[in-house]
Amino acid sequence: MSNRLQTLIEELAIANRILGHENVVDAFGHVSVRHPDDPARYFLARSRSPLLVEPDDILEFTLDSEPVKPTNLRLYSERVIHGEIYKMRGDVTAVCHHHAPAIMPFCITGKPIVPVFHIGGAIGEEVPFWDQHDEFGDTNLLVVKPEEGRSLARTLGGNSVVLMKRHGATVVGASLRELVSRSIYLCWNADYQFRASLIGEPQPLYPGEIKLAGAINVKTTAAERTWEYWSARLKASDLWPLQQQAKASRRLASKPPRAPGRTKRRR
Amino acid sequence: MSNRLQTLIEELAIANRILGHENVVDAFGHVSVRHPDDPARYFLARSRSPLLVEPDDILEFTLDSEPVKPTNLRLYSERVIHGEIYKMRGDVTAVCHHHAPAIMPFCITGKPIVPVFHIGGAIGEEVPFWDQHDEFGDTNLLVVKPEEGRSLARTLGGNSVVLMKRHGATVVGASLRELVSRSIYLCWNADYQFRASLIGEPQPLYPGEIKLAGAINVKTTAAERTWEYWSARLKASDLWPLQQQAKASRRLASKPPRAPGRTKRRR
């Protein structure tokens, strides 16, 4: 594997953990990035909580969301979200699907999310809703069939975020770091709009402001500052060191330590 | 004790701590599991906050909620909740009683909790209310008499959760991990429903969706992912190592360290 690809995969692992640590994804949710040299492939972790993903967990998939190398590992059941969006949106390089607490009041009531502060401009002027029940009737609400993924991608259209009724959201970006930033600030914007609406009438950004403010997060000064900040927070929580942590938590998951001597390695 | 039983008891200690760490139980609340080889027995900790329970704290009880071996240890006063539910519900293998902050607005107002997102489907279509005052008049609201436990179990009926007015909730599961997952996602569902109801009309899952989505948490991919995730969070908070921590906190509870030399073992 080239150094460049290796670096991208490490960055995807970090993006997973940052989004886990910043309360966008939790036990569930997933983050992918398109292959930089082959637009018909993308990278995504095996079925694992994003906060715990390490580079070795990351696999390569076709746009039909099949693993390029056969594997016995468990895979996310909703991979088609990623594959079908990459098929339909050539400009999209990274995708995140999540159920962040901040957005759920909107997903449950159908109230639209609109940009209410400058950094929230990153979500764009329109955030469409998709309801799996409209087209597919009663399901367990997981997006597992290619046609479900395609339907979601169609509703997303040319926008940056699609809200999923009684479920969550899917966010896209032109780069991995843009995706991370947009996913986090979608949540902040949702929280601010939620609380503002409890004491008055939230005044959204003017359309012209949305266009101009939407670019703040991808300015070099902002992008470097946010990535360093979220990385430092992740590290301060002892969640940075990817490989070692993963080994330890796998060992713990299968067998709790019993002898005092084994508990020495503490946080 | 067989290795299998030993493992179950360790898992019960971990379940206690996970539920403590995820804000389901706090100083109060308790978690039990039925004896796998003898359905007329169950395991439950001595009177201790779930976050601090270690395997050695766990005792065996009859379904009349008496300890199998006589003991001088203090016991939870509300054990009958567990025993009476195990008597009435042969399909139930694990029970959790709690007063999680997320559900309290519903317990205090009598507003029903309904599944509002796919993972919340785990609570089932109906979540009944029980009011101790209806049958027993003025009490301290603790469920300590067998007839109080039986009354609660009757209101639970065939459901998975029962809300207790001005008190909390009791949750049941077909396995310990199912119980942990349902207990946590009951709280998330309650929080989402609570906040959604402040900005609009929450739209619950369709009945067909509840049935289908209710099984998500027990799918192998989901169950493995959540258990690994909650375990890793617990471990990152320095609360995993069961036995050593317990000894230390017991020592601290009885006598605060005074000489600097004794404070060396820090987090």
Added chain:
Amino acid sequence: MSNRLQTLIEELAIANRILGHENVVDAFGHVSVRHPDDPARYFLARSRSPLLVEPDDILEFTLDSEPVKPTNLRLYSERVIHGEIYKMRGDVTAVCHHHAPAIMPFCITGKPIVPVFHIGGAIGEEVPFWDQHDEFGDTNLLVVKPEEGRSLARTLGGNSVVLMKRHGATVVGASLRELVSRSIYLCWNADYQFRASLIGEPQPLYPGEIKLAGAINVKTTAAERTWEYWSARLKASDLWPLQQQAKASRRLASKPPRAPGRTKRRR
């Protein structure tokens, strides 16, 4: 100093830190205990945030709130709250004054706090309001004059909690541990009542239930469980070891470490 007194002073330092760690007190707020052998004296820290109080910070005061031994240390300006309550209430052994976030919406709107869950019964059936402006006109709202303290104590009357308009609350207990428990559960009760009132009509405990449930926290099983729990949480946050920490934070407050070698002792 007798061992018994030494132990009480250590316990007062721990109570300070527990109340700081559980978000009852913050940079401000203070906690005192009456002298067990001389009801005309009480113990209170020098002017310091409760989270940082260590045994050596604790001084002895007369009921006129003057230090028994002359001192150059800075003292809390609101000590009269403690002294005047101890004068008027022979049954009170411990006092806490605070501005916990959970109670502030009630202090600011004048909406009464009522017990809404069994453990909240500890606050008692009536929680009176005191408004310093009624009797003293424009002040900086600090309770610094003996007559202000006496006025507050009169409004407290025979109750366990008094809310102070645009300011905070004062809580009393028959023992230090009862005080800690009541102070914490006042906050929980306020938070539950606050959130319940946003989605419906909170149903308070029946008067008979308040009387019976009010005693839960002082039952031996409950008191031991809560103290061990809050102590373990405090310790897990690296805030337990009283003396060493204090020395370190004093050193840091006066001079930030600059050479890498000095930063070795990290959390």
Added chain:
Amino acid sequence: MSNRLQTLIEELAIANRILGHENVVDAFGHVSVRHPDDPARYFLARSRSPLLVEPDDILEFTLDSEPVKPTNLRLYSERVIHGEIYKMRGDVTAVCHHHAPAIMPFCITGKPIVPVFHIGGAIGEEVPFWDQHDEFGDTNLLVVKPEEGRSLARTLGGNSVVLMKRHGATVVGASLRELVSRSIYLCWNADYQFRASLIGEPQPLYPGEIKLAGAINVKTTAAERTWEYWSARLKASDLWPLQQQAKASRRLASKPPRAPGRTKRRR
């Protein structure tokens, strides 16, 4: 550089981190202090999240917000906020610009913030609103032109806080510690007022109370207590040691550790 200046710059780095740790600033926001010997100069960090600022990041600027020594480092794009306020307000020695979550509901709805508890008196009787759109039409809402900074300073007038519609706030102080305290308690006041307004009619302080209570934070006992408290909290989060941490996070930002041996230095 004189020892006195060195100490001020270290204190500015600590102020940055305290405000980051207490949720006033986040990835964005910035804090400055006027040069004590030359009122036509001020100190401000290079473009970096305040939580990560170390003394070496701090540069000297003219009141036209140009760096005194030419530099290739990236700079905050909104420096004119600081320079233009220092020009217009000779009494101001420190400035903080932020978008704290607590104030955003007010910035988005235009509801005024008023002092609702004694310590909140520090924000003063009037908190004016500034809307960049009024004078400058569609922008990305960043305050980057000198005339934008001047317009904001004019709206601030003789007050201590100005709220910026759909953006955030700017706070000033007569000293760095007064600024830190006012910035934090503005957030607490906003949060209390927000929640109070959900259950009733918040009663603000009487005008005479605002004047008297506004001085609480600068009393020596209070100022020493808060600074020690916020410093101790910062230190407990492993964020104090300025230089070492910075080096580590810079190293991490550029290259994630891969070999287990490199992950040894854990929190």
